[in-house]
Amino acid sequence: MATKTTENKNLVFIAKSFAAGGIAGMVSKSAVAPLDRVKILLQAHNPHHETNGVLRALRHVVQKESVLALYKGNGAQMVRMFPYAATQFTSFEMYKKKLGEFFGPTSHIDKFIAGAGAGVTAVTLTYPLDTIRARLAFQISGEHIYTGIVHAATTIFKEEGGIRALYRGFTPTLMGMVPYAGTSFYMFEYLKFGCMKYLPQFTCNPCQKNTGGLVLTVPAKLLCGGFAGALAQSISYPMEVTRRRMQLALMNPETSHYAHSMFSTLARVYRDHGIVKGLYRGMSINYLRATPMMAISFSTYELVKQVLNLDTGIQIKTGS
Template identity: 60%
Template structure:
């Protein structure tokens, strides 16, 4: 294979990873959209919902607004989720491919670093859409500040200090992304290895087209869900901090949270403590994280297989090992 053919092949792989990541992001975000909205309302302690729980909050949204209100902000979420997931998964594969040269096979350190780097790359590019989506999801029908994506972006840019307004909360998001993305990808890869090592006959099946052994759907969901639970536990306080900063300018009483990451963290802890402050909404986050990560990882892996990417860099060591023991 000459140089031009190698470049063409690499481009094809990147495009297929983009498609697989985009499909995964769209499916996973749509699945948990109602939980996403109530999580934002609880994290930032909206006046109508701060005293409610997960299910009572969902019920209140439907009664106060409408059933479709559960999906408020989902359009911009889709606009963000597809490129975000596509960039994250594609960057992960590319980083892992290059980092693998520096680490011993089976160490999984390259998987952790690649996951963190992929998450940071995707978040940095799509962060303004995340801020706009949070603003749209936080407002209620009786108190609407923004009529849509464009209106929110223009108003924030003009009234809140230009591009800086769209990136408010960026640093806690970046710092939280490292353990979140790192532990999610690391845990998923580690669990795949453990499934292969201890239960290959039950959790792996043979691909009809390629003949390679791959994780079956239940195993993908299990590994993805566990990866989401682990990752969110480490990164959640920074996620709460990010949301407070993103939504700070929507109400005069919360302007104080726009001052900076460390001061916001301190105020949340001082005012509400750890459980009701830094981990506010954590229960719904677990409810959300498990199906989100499960559907995301499962759809990514299924789409990769449909696009003949099932024997990529993240699978090769497991494929070789399973051939030896089955």
């Protein structure tokens, strides 16, 4: 009976974590969808935006297409984002719990490994939807190749090599995901711990369940999440550019040489455009989108956890 009760509690925990993660992902991605689309246009050197910067690209999209065009591809993003974020946050909680038992309560390395593992798990399950979303977002009004999510998926599958085509760019994604997800989860947990230990009077509230534990205030959640996201993006960004170039390579015959392998694409981007205008192209807009996105994502997840009674607060000895 005790075993069955424990199993039921675990299932409820997983279901609530899954819902909290999915909601957090959808809210955060929708908030930065316009910047996301412009980032893709700049990353992959769309011919209409070859000389544009961030603000100019935003104005160009609105003037030449429409305001709604800023959200092009966001439908596919939402289809992908709920299972992606839900899987990532749930996996993180599960991996963190198991690794915490192995490394002990004073270690922080378990947070990095759990975050990296969660990111790899989520991206493996949802990567084809990211490819489809990138293709839809890269299109310019009046020059459409795909009419929607299903048409894009079937066209890529039939004409570009089956399931392998939907996973084009997957290797650099994995290589970028380990430092990105590992760093973002690690830094958020580390900063959260630091705020509770050293600045509880400014950054924390008592848990509403009266457990004696502390929870971060919303501004503190936003600051911790934003800083964690900005740092993680700085480390992993070249791999994201490589992934985008591979995903979008076959939409234009002139860029088909980017479809071969991760290393050849990485080298080609560097040779053709250098570091600033190649491997880190679109980085300025990425900071503008990644920082608030991660801030909103972590904050929403923590808030929904509290609403669903998953977060009972952390009891910690404050002070130095």
